[in-house]
Amino acid sequence: MQNTFPVHARHLHWQVLIAxxxxxxxxxxxxxxSTACQPLSIAFIKAIRMLLAPLVFFHIVTGIGSIGQQRDLGSLLLKSLALFYLMTLLALISGWLTGTLTxxxxxxxxxxxxHDADIIAGLSTPTGQRSFTAFALHLIPSGFVSAFTGHDLLPVLLLAVLTGVATARTQPDTAVLLPLMEACSQCFFRIFAFLTRFAPLAAFAAISFTVATQGWQIIGRFAYLILSFYLACGMFTVxxxxxxxxxxxxxxxxxxxxxxxxxxxxxxxxxxxxxxxALLEKLQKLGCKKEVAGLVLPxxxxxxxxxxAIYLTLASMFIAQACDITLSTGQILSLIGIMLVTSKGTAGVSGSGLVTLIATLSIVPDLPLPAVALLVGIDRFMSEARALTSTISNVxxxxxxxxxxxxxxxxxxxxxLQPFS
Incomplete structure (x- = not known):
């Protein structure tokens, strides 16, 4: 695939830093x-979300279809899931150890x-509590088109794999199908390249709104918790x-x-x-084949x-300590086991960590759910580290x-990678 990102993207990091x-x-x-500018950041995220489902679909279909035969997808999926759960377990342990030590x-x-209970009630969602069976059934969309209308990429991923395998098996009988899919993939990448130009503007709007509404006073009060979380993320990454x-x-x-x-x-x-x-594009530039990178990363x-995962255990330890609750080893292990399930399937957007924490504590009687209200004001200052740590690990x-x-x-x-070493 040719690189569709314009020259301006080479200087994008400076533009974002300045913004x-x-x-x-x-x-x-x-x-x-700054408060009036917030819709700019929301519009940028919504525009990107609009592209993600079709972009991931066509990228995976062309990747699997272009190899002409089915790769051992079952083996790849099992390896991926095993490694994902291992990394999540290590992340949960990292958050717990940091909370225990600091x-x-x-x-x-x-x-x-x-009042705290009312705040959490407003943030809770009916879909917060779901079993593994419900989660697995959620992967199957009610219709082909409906998979593209939600925010979850997993139903799109399922459809893309099925379509990609079918495309690979019908080649070269339907030789026109794969070039059409490839053209659609290129089209969506070009749209994304255009929208990327507005990333600095979105960054400006998001940061200025956070500072305007939360101020620096709240950071001072929760500075030790925020620093502990950043330390845990840094140690896990390194x-x-x-x-x-x-x-x-x-x-x-x-x-x-x-x-x-x-x-x-x-x-x-x-x-x-x-x-x-952009990550999919750069991973291919690093030599990763499309059918693997395009499946594993989404x-x-x-x-x-x-x-x-780090946030969940560290926040839970913070709540327990703040409420003068001592958790036993069994309670901690039970909490980690539940979080291995509840941490899956959340979107990589701001606020998802807090919602996941609420969903977890709503089914764990050991910690008071209203105490999550302590974290509402500072969640935005930790969401960047959550998203950044997850993405580095995924790459x-x-x-x-x-x-x-x-x-x-x-x-x-x-x-x-040699010039960056």
């Missing part, structure tokens, strides 16, 4: 104007009130994701530098969704949210799985 700095200043000195909720002596990369001959710093534009967009917009198309967006896993599947050109990979 973030301007957003902080504007939010502090002109809060009314004690971010010590000496708070918080007692939830009726030790777990970096260690996995090192075992496969990759340098984490080179990967971080190579995808720097995408990391800054995530920080600015507090969402990992806007960078999915699936990782729902099944490997390591940043959210590393995609590279590793491509290597295991012999679907990565090692020479191309080394050549592309």
């Amino acid at each position: 973030v700095a301007m957003g902080i200043v504007a939010g502090h000195f002109w809060p009314a104007l 004690h971010p909720g010590a000496n708070w002596h918080f007692q939830p009130s009726a 030790i777990v994701a970096g260690g996995l990369a090192r075992l496969h001959g990759l340098r984490l710093m080179a990967i971080l530098r190579y995808f720097r534009d995408e990391w800054l967009i995530i920080i600015g917009t507090s969402s990992s969704e806007p960078v999915l198309p 699936m990782a967006y729902s099944f490997n949210l390591d940043g959210t 590393v896993l995609c590279l590793v799985l491509s290597m295991h599947e012999n679907a990565c050109d090692r020479d191309m990979l080394a050549r592309e």
Whole structure:
């Protein structure tokens, strides 16, 4: 696939950095104007969401269909899911260990009130509690078109795999089908390249609104918790994701530098969704075959949210400490087991971590659900780290799985990463 991203994207990280700095200043000195600008960031995220479903569909279909025969998809899916759950478990343990060592909720002596319960009731969703069976059935859309109208990529992923396998098996009898799919894929990538130009504007609007509405006072009060969370995310990225990369001959710093534009967009917009198309494009440029990268990365967006996993256990430890509750080893293990399920299937957008925490604690009697109200005001300041940590982990896993599947050109990979080492 030819690179469809324009030259301006090479300087996108500087544009986003400048926009973030301007957003902080504007939010502090002109809060009314910054609040009025919030719809710009919402519009950008909605525009990207509009493209994700068809883009992922056509990308996976052309990837699987172009190989002319069915790759062992069952083996690839099992390997991916096994690695996703292993990484999620390590992330949950990382958050728990950090909360245990740093004690971010010590000496708070918080007692939830009726007002706190009302706040959480307003944030709760009817779909928050769902069993594994309900989650599995949710993967099957009620109709072909309905899979593209929701925010969940998993039904789209299922349809894309089925269509891709069918396309591969009917080639070359339907030789016109695959070029048509490829043309549609290119078209959506070009639309995305155009929308990417507005990423700095969206970053400005999102950051300025956060500063204008939350201010710096709330950061001061919760600074220790926020720093503990950033520490946990940093240690997980360096030790777990970096260690996995090192075992496969990759340098984490080179990967971080190579995808720097995408990391800054995530920080600015507090969402990992806007960078999915760019990540797919760059992974192919690194030598990963489309049929593997195009399947693993979208699936990782729902099944490997390591940043959210760290947040869940650390926030739970914070709530327990703030409410003077001592959790036993059995209660902690039970909590981690439940979070292995509830952390799956959430979207990589701002606020999803808080909603997932509410869904988890609503079925765990050990911790008071209204105490989540403590985190409502500062959730936005941690959502960037959640999305960033998850995306870095997903990129590393995609590279590793491509290597295991012999679907990565090692020479191309080394050549592309060499300038960033």
